[in-house]
Amino acid sequence: MALRPIIILPDPKLRLVSRKIERVDDDLRRLIDDMIETMHEAPGVGLAAIQIAEPIRLLVVDVAKKEETPAPQAFVNPEIVWSAEERFTYEEGCLSIPEYYAEVERPASVRVRALDREGRPREILAEGLLATVLQHEIDHLNGVLFIDYISKLKRDRVIKKFQKAAKRAGDGSHVL
Ligand SMILES: [Zn+2]
Numbered sequence: 001m002a003l004r005p006i007i008i009l010p011d012p013k014l015r016l017v018s019r020k021i022e023r024v025d026d027d028l029r030r031l032i033d034d035m036i037e038t039m040h041e042a043p044g045v046g047l048a049a050i051q052i053a054e055p056i057r058l059l060v061v062d063v064a065k066k067e068e069t070p071a072p073q074a075f076v077n078p079e080i081v082w083s084a085e086e087r088f089t090y091e092e093g094c095l096s097i098p099e100y101y102a103e104v105e106r107p108a109s110v111r112v113r114a115l116d117r118e119g120r121p122r123e124i125l126a127e128g129l130l131a132t133v134l135q136h137e138i139d140h141l142n143g144v145l146f147i148d149y150i151s152k153l154k155r156d157r158v159i160k161k162f163q164k165a166a167k168r169a170g171d172g173s174h175v176l
Pocket residue numbers: 093094095096136140
Protein backbone atom coordinates (compact mmCIF):
# COMPACT_ATOMS: atom_id res chain seq x y z
CA MET A 1 0.00 0.00 0.00
CA ALA A 2 1.09 3.55 -0.56
CA LEU A 3 0.03 7.00 0.48
CA ARG A 4 -1.08 9.14 -2.43
CA PRO A 5 -0.87 12.93 -2.53
CA ILE A 6 -4.23 14.66 -2.19
CA ILE A 7 -4.90 17.49 -4.64
CA ILE A 8 -6.33 20.69 -3.21
CA LEU A 9 -8.21 23.78 -4.33
CA PRO A 10 -7.79 25.47 -6.85
CA ASP A 11 -6.61 22.37 -8.78
CA PRO A 12 -8.94 22.30 -11.82
CA LYS A 13 -9.06 18.49 -11.76
CA LEU A 14 -11.44 18.82 -8.79
CA ARG A 15 -14.05 20.05 -11.29
CA LEU A 16 -13.80 17.04 -13.63
CA VAL A 17 -16.67 14.61 -14.01
CA SER A 18 -15.14 11.21 -13.27
CA ARG A 19 -15.70 8.32 -15.67
CA LYS A 20 -17.42 5.03 -14.99
CA ILE A 21 -15.24 2.06 -14.03
CA GLU A 22 -15.51 -0.82 -16.51
CA ARG A 23 -13.77 -3.56 -14.55
CA VAL A 24 -13.12 -4.29 -10.88
CA ASP A 25 -9.72 -5.99 -10.95
CA ASP A 26 -6.53 -6.26 -8.86
CA ASP A 27 -5.26 -2.87 -10.11
CA LEU A 28 -8.45 -1.26 -8.88
CA ARG A 29 -8.24 -3.10 -5.54
CA ARG A 30 -4.67 -1.80 -5.13
CA LEU A 31 -5.94 1.72 -5.75
CA ILE A 32 -8.74 1.16 -3.22
CA ASP A 33 -6.15 0.06 -0.61
CA ASP A 34 -4.02 3.15 -1.34
CA MET A 35 -7.07 5.38 -0.98
CA ILE A 36 -8.07 3.79 2.33
CA GLU A 37 -4.55 4.25 3.67
CA THR A 38 -4.45 7.85 2.43
CA MET A 39 -7.87 8.59 3.97
CA HIS A 40 -6.91 7.09 7.35
CA GLU A 41 -3.58 8.92 7.40
CA ALA A 42 -5.09 12.33 6.54
CA PRO A 43 -7.28 11.64 8.64
CA GLY A 44 -10.62 11.84 6.87
CA VAL A 45 -13.94 10.00 6.80
CA GLY A 46 -14.18 9.82 3.01
CA LEU A 47 -12.07 10.16 -0.11
CA ALA A 48 -13.01 10.22 -3.79
CA ALA A 49 -10.53 8.97 -6.41
CA ILE A 50 -10.38 12.38 -8.09
CA GLN A 51 -8.88 13.75 -4.86
CA ILE A 52 -5.78 11.71 -5.67
CA ALA A 53 -6.05 12.86 -9.30
CA GLU A 54 -7.72 9.64 -10.61
CA PRO A 55 -10.86 10.71 -12.52
CA ILE A 56 -12.79 7.45 -12.01
CA ARG A 57 -16.04 6.79 -10.16
CA LEU A 58 -14.61 5.33 -6.97
CA LEU A 59 -14.78 6.43 -3.36
CA VAL A 60 -13.91 5.10 0.06
CA VAL A 61 -15.50 5.98 3.40
CA ASP A 62 -14.90 5.09 7.02
CA VAL A 63 -17.18 6.66 9.60
CA ALA A 64 -15.94 4.52 12.52
CA LYS A 65 -15.14 6.64 15.58
CA LYS A 66 -11.55 6.99 16.80
CA GLU A 67 -11.98 4.41 19.55
CA GLU A 68 -13.70 1.93 17.23
CA THR A 69 -12.09 -0.58 14.88
CA PRO A 70 -11.58 0.96 11.42
CA ALA A 71 -14.37 -0.08 9.03
CA PRO A 72 -13.44 1.17 5.56
CA GLN A 73 -15.82 0.55 2.67
CA ALA A 74 -15.29 1.06 -1.06
CA PHE A 75 -18.00 2.14 -3.50
CA VAL A 76 -17.41 1.60 -7.22
CA ASN A 77 -19.70 3.51 -9.63
CA PRO A 78 -21.93 4.69 -6.74
CA GLU A 79 -25.36 6.10 -7.56
CA ILE A 80 -27.95 7.72 -5.34
CA VAL A 81 -31.19 5.94 -6.19
CA TRP A 82 -33.36 7.53 -3.50
CA SER A 83 -33.11 10.59 -1.20
CA ALA A 84 -35.25 11.39 1.85
CA GLU A 85 -37.31 14.57 2.02
CA GLU A 86 -36.01 15.10 5.55
CA ARG A 87 -32.86 17.25 5.84
CA PHE A 88 -29.77 16.92 7.97
CA THR A 89 -27.26 19.73 8.57
CA TYR A 90 -23.64 18.93 9.22
CA GLU A 91 -20.51 21.02 9.45
CA GLU A 92 -18.54 19.65 6.51
CA GLY A 93 -14.88 19.84 5.67
CA CYS A 94 -12.90 18.41 2.75
CA LEU A 95 -9.36 17.04 2.46
CA SER A 96 -9.08 19.06 -0.78
CA ILE A 97 -10.08 22.30 1.00
CA PRO A 98 -7.99 21.97 4.18
CA GLU A 99 -9.01 23.76 7.35
CA TYR A 100 -12.25 25.19 6.01
CA TYR A 101 -15.59 24.10 7.43
CA ALA A 102 -19.16 25.13 6.69
CA GLU A 103 -22.64 23.89 7.48
CA VAL A 104 -24.30 22.10 4.59
CA GLU A 105 -27.88 20.85 4.51
CA ARG A 106 -28.53 17.63 2.59
CA PRO A 107 -31.10 14.82 2.54
CA ALA A 108 -30.93 13.01 5.91
CA SER A 109 -30.85 9.58 4.32
CA VAL A 110 -30.05 8.19 0.89
CA ARG A 111 -30.12 4.81 -0.78
CA VAL A 112 -26.88 4.19 -2.68
CA ARG A 113 -26.26 1.51 -5.27
CA ALA A 114 -22.68 0.56 -6.13
CA LEU A 115 -20.25 -2.31 -6.65
CA ASP A 116 -18.02 -3.44 -3.79
CA ARG A 117 -14.27 -4.18 -4.01
CA GLU A 118 -15.04 -7.63 -5.39
CA GLY A 119 -17.27 -6.17 -8.10
CA ARG A 120 -20.47 -7.43 -6.43
CA PRO A 121 -23.56 -5.20 -6.59
CA ARG A 122 -24.61 -3.72 -3.25
CA GLU A 123 -27.23 -1.30 -2.10
CA ILE A 124 -27.26 0.46 1.24
CA LEU A 125 -29.59 2.78 3.07
CA ALA A 126 -27.34 5.40 4.69
CA GLU A 127 -28.40 7.78 7.44
CA GLY A 128 -26.78 10.56 9.46
CA LEU A 129 -23.03 11.06 8.98
CA LEU A 130 -22.69 8.19 6.48
CA ALA A 131 -25.45 9.71 4.32
CA THR A 132 -23.67 13.08 4.38
CA VAL A 133 -20.26 11.57 3.58
CA LEU A 134 -21.61 9.50 0.68
CA GLN A 135 -23.36 12.54 -0.82
CA HIS A 136 -20.23 14.68 -0.37
CA GLU A 137 -18.01 12.05 -2.05
CA ILE A 138 -20.45 11.30 -4.89
CA ASP A 139 -20.52 15.06 -5.53
CA HIS A 140 -16.72 14.89 -6.04
CA LEU A 141 -17.27 12.35 -8.84
CA ASN A 142 -19.40 15.00 -10.56
CA GLY A 143 -16.96 17.86 -10.00
CA VAL A 144 -19.09 19.35 -7.23
CA LEU A 145 -17.55 20.63 -3.98
CA PHE A 146 -19.28 21.31 -0.66
CA ILE A 147 -18.46 25.01 -1.00
CA ASP A 148 -20.88 25.04 -3.94
CA TYR A 149 -23.68 24.92 -1.35
CA ILE A 150 -22.58 28.01 0.59
CA SER A 151 -23.15 31.64 -0.43
CA LYS A 152 -21.24 32.89 -3.47
CA LEU A 153 -19.62 35.55 -1.32
CA LYS A 154 -18.20 32.99 1.11
CA ARG A 155 -17.24 30.62 -1.70
CA ASP A 156 -15.36 33.31 -3.64
CA ARG A 157 -13.51 34.23 -0.44
CA VAL A 158 -12.38 30.61 0.13
CA ILE A 159 -11.35 30.12 -3.50
CA LYS A 160 -9.37 33.38 -3.45
CA LYS A 161 -7.57 32.33 -0.28
CA PHE A 162 -6.49 29.02 -1.85
CA GLN A 163 -5.51 30.73 -5.12
CA LYS A 164 -3.25 33.07 -3.17
CA ALA A 165 -1.71 30.18 -1.23
CA ALA A 166 -1.05 28.28 -4.49
CA LYS A 167 0.55 31.37 -5.99
CA ARG A 168 2.79 31.81 -2.94
CA ALA A 169 3.87 28.15 -3.20
CA GLY A 170 4.56 28.71 -6.90
CA ASP A 171 6.70 31.76 -6.03
CA GLY A 172 9.10 29.51 -4.19
CA SER A 173 7.98 29.64 -0.57
CA HIS A 174 7.00 26.29 0.86
CA VAL A 175 5.06 25.16 3.87
CA LEU A 176 7.33 22.81 5.79
ZN1 LIG B 1 -14.28 16.39 -0.13
